[in-house]
Amino acid sequence: MQRPTSFLNACQAIVFAAGLALGALAHAAAPAKPAPSFEWESSEPLIHPPADAKRIFGVKDPSIVYHDGRYHVFMTTAGADGWGMAYTSFATWDEAPEAPLFMLDKSPIGPGYRAAPQVYYFAPQKLWYLIYQGGDPMYSTTRDIGDPRSWTAPKPFYPAVPASVKNAKGEAGWLDFWNICDDRKCYLFFTNDGGSFYRAETAIERFPHGFSEPVVVMKEKREDLFEASNTYRITGTQKYLTLVEAMGPAGRYFRAWTADRLDGEWQPVPGAKLNLFAGADNVRFKGRAWSEGISHGEMVRDGVDQTLSIDPCRPLQFLYQGLDMEKGRKYEYIELPYRLGLITATAPNAISELCKR
Numbered sequence: 001m002q003r004p005t006s007f008l009n010a011c012q013a014i015v016f017a018a019g020l021a022l023g024a025l026a027h028a029a030a031p032a033k034p035a036p037s038f039e040w041e042s043s044e045p046l047i048h049p050p051a052d053a054k055r056i057f058g059v060k061d062p063s064i065v066y067h068d069g070r071y072h073v074f075m076t077t078a079g080a081d082g083w084g085m086a087y088t089s090f091a092t093w094d095e096a097p098e099a100p101l102f103m104l105d106k107s108p109i110g111p112g113y114r115a116a117p118q119v120y121y122f123a124p125q126k127l128w129y130l131i132y133q134g135g136d137p138m139y140s141t142t143r144d145i146g147d148p149r150s151w152t153a154p155k156p157f158y159p160a161v162p163a164s165v166k167n168a169k170g171e172a173g174w175l176d177f178w179n180i181c182d183d184r185k186c187y188l189f190f191t192n193d194g195g196s197f198y199r200a201e202t203a204i205e206r207f208p209h210g211f212s213e214p215v216v217v218m219k220e221k222r223e224d225l226f227e228a229s230n231t232y233r234i235t236g237t238q239k240y241l242t243l244v245e246a247m248g249p250a251g252r253y254f255r256a257w258t259a260d261r262l263d264g265e266w267q268p269v270p271g272a273k274l275n276l277f278a279g280a281d282n283v284r285f286k287g288r289a290w291s292e293g294i295s296h297g298e299m300v301r302d303g304v305d306q307t308l309s310i311d312p313c314r315p316l317q318f319l320y321q322g323l324d325m326e327k328g329r330k331y332e333y334i335e336l337p338y339r340l341g342l343i344t345a346t347a348p349n350a351i352s353e354l355c356k357r
Helices: 005-029 093-098
Strands: 040-042 056-067 070-079 082-090 115-122 127-134 136-142 175-181 185-191 196-203 215-219 227-234 240-248 251-259 276-278 283-285 295-299 317-323 338-345
Touching (some): 056 317, 070 338, 082 093, 082 115, 175 227, 185 227, 251 295
Parallel strands (some): 056 295
Antiparallel strands (some): 040 338, 070 082, 115 127, 185 196, 227 240, 240 251
């Protein structure tokens, strides 16, 4: 018996709807694609103490910008006279090993404890800022990043140590200061070597003054959230990346988090145990494996200003301090032979997946 057209149409509609439902169910049941983990390749040591600087044992804590056709690198020096800072500049990475170091105690920054620099251009004031620790967070400025003698004398961010960073003995527990701004505020991040990650803020119009009482934004075990935090805006997205150094059996390594805003909640980047960013487990070396772990460093940015942007569409690069020790030799802490090397991402990762080009 022939069915009415309306009946046949109704049956076809039911079959079509059932097919859609089954397709959606199959799609929902399919396992989620795992997030790619980070993979890197390291250079040989690129920046080291000058051969004739017998009293300097190591160079560490680099900060880097690429401006006017040159890389500008600031770093901590560790030597017989204590901790200081130095500057070098070069056009290509091949030139880095031979580039001379200028000791910044020869500038108005002066001698004394100076360490862990961060450099960027603060566009609203048309000034370069060098942030560093001199016990408390300090800064100097210049209009010419290529003239290391032009930096101003140190000034503090805070008139006194904030109560929130003092320990039970009333001593300051803060180090490795990091500054980044959005279009409204500037934020000061730092750690305390005890598992706490802090944030303070001020209006961009008031910078470098008016920073708030710091608050803890992440808290973990000491060895899992140690020091050397650095934070960036991911170009072309509404996301930010924070890296914090941790300690493990194979040496120092970095973990990674992202957030939708600088005063937001930081979420671990998926893809690896303890949201590994870079360390002994995922860095291979050209030639000898010269470094024990991946320690205090900075991303190579795609700009120079206070937003600290990194481009997810280019292979990520990170300038780091590596520990190049002689086997069997014992070192005092200040004598540790830190050198600066560069790691380059060699595979798609959680940041490169954000590329929208």
